[in-house]
Amino acid sequence: MSSNEEGEDERVNILLVEPNPGDTRLFTESFKDAKLKNSLYTVSDADAALDFINQRGEHADDPRPDLILLEPKLPGDRGMxxxxxxxxxxxxxxxxxVVLTSSEVGEGIVKxxxxxxxxxxxxxxxPDDFIEFVQEIEDLWIALIQEKPTEN
Known part of the structure; x- marks a missing residue:
C-alpha cells in the first residue's frame, strides 16, 4: 500500500445513496474492514441525498461529500x-x-x-466481493484526485 505523503490524515467524505439496507450494511462493514481513511455517510432516498449534498435540514452540520456513490434505483425513480x-x-x-449499477444494462438505462x-x-x-469493490472505489478516488486541476 502506498501512502499519500501530503494528505496522510485527510479523510475522504463519501456519501453512499443506497435504498437497500442489506447493501448499505455490506458497504459499511466493508469500508471498516478495508481500514480506508474515509468517513462513510449513508442515506436511503433522493430527498435525504439532496439535503446532505446541499448541507441543509438534518444534514446541515454534515460535511460536504468529496465523492458520491449513487444507486440510481431510488424510491420513486428519483436517482435521476x-x-x-x-x-x-x-x-x-x-x-x-459514481453510479452503482447491477449490470451494464443499468449503465445504459442511466445514460x-x-x-x-x-x-x-x-x-x-x-458479499465476499465487497472488500475488493471498496478497494476499487478507493483506487478510483485516487485517480479522480490526480485528474483534478489544482488551484493555487
Missing part, C-alpha cells in the same frame, strides 16, 4: 433527480459521482435518461 441536480447546480457539480455520471461501477453480487 439526484444526478440531474448534481449536473446542473454549479455549487455541487464538481463532486465526483438513456440524458444524465451522465463521472463513472459507473458494477456492484458486487456476493
Amino acid at each position: 433527480d439526484v444526478l440531474s441536480e448534481l449536473d446542473n447546480e454549479p455549487a455541487v457539480s464538481d463532486i465526483p459521482v 438513456s435518461k440524458g444524465v451522465d455520471a463521472d463513472h459507473y461501477v458494477q456492484k458486487p453480487v456476493e
Whole structure:
C-alpha cells in the first residue's frame, strides 16, 4: 500500500445513496474492514441525498461529500433527480459521482435518461466481493484526485 505523503490524515467524505439496507450494511462493514481513511455517510432516498449534498435540514452540520456513490434505483425513480441536480447546480457539480449499477444494462438505462455520471461501477453480487469493490472505489478516488486541476 502506498501512502499519500501530503494528505496522510485527510479523510475522504463519501456519501453512499443506497435504498437497500442489506447493501448499505455490506458497504459499511466493508469500508471498516478495508481500514480506508474515509468517513462513510449513508442515506436511503433522493430527498435525504439532496439535503446532505446541499448541507441543509438534518444534514446541515454534515460535511460536504468529496465523492458520491449513487444507486440510481431510488424510491420513486428519483436517482435521476439526484444526478440531474448534481449536473446542473454549479455549487455541487464538481463532486465526483459514481453510479452503482447491477449490470451494464443499468449503465445504459442511466445514460438513456440524458444524465451522465463521472463513472459507473458494477456492484458486487456476493458479499465476499465487497472488500475488493471498496478497494476499487478507493483506487478510483485516487485517480479522480490526480485528474483534478489544482488551484493555487
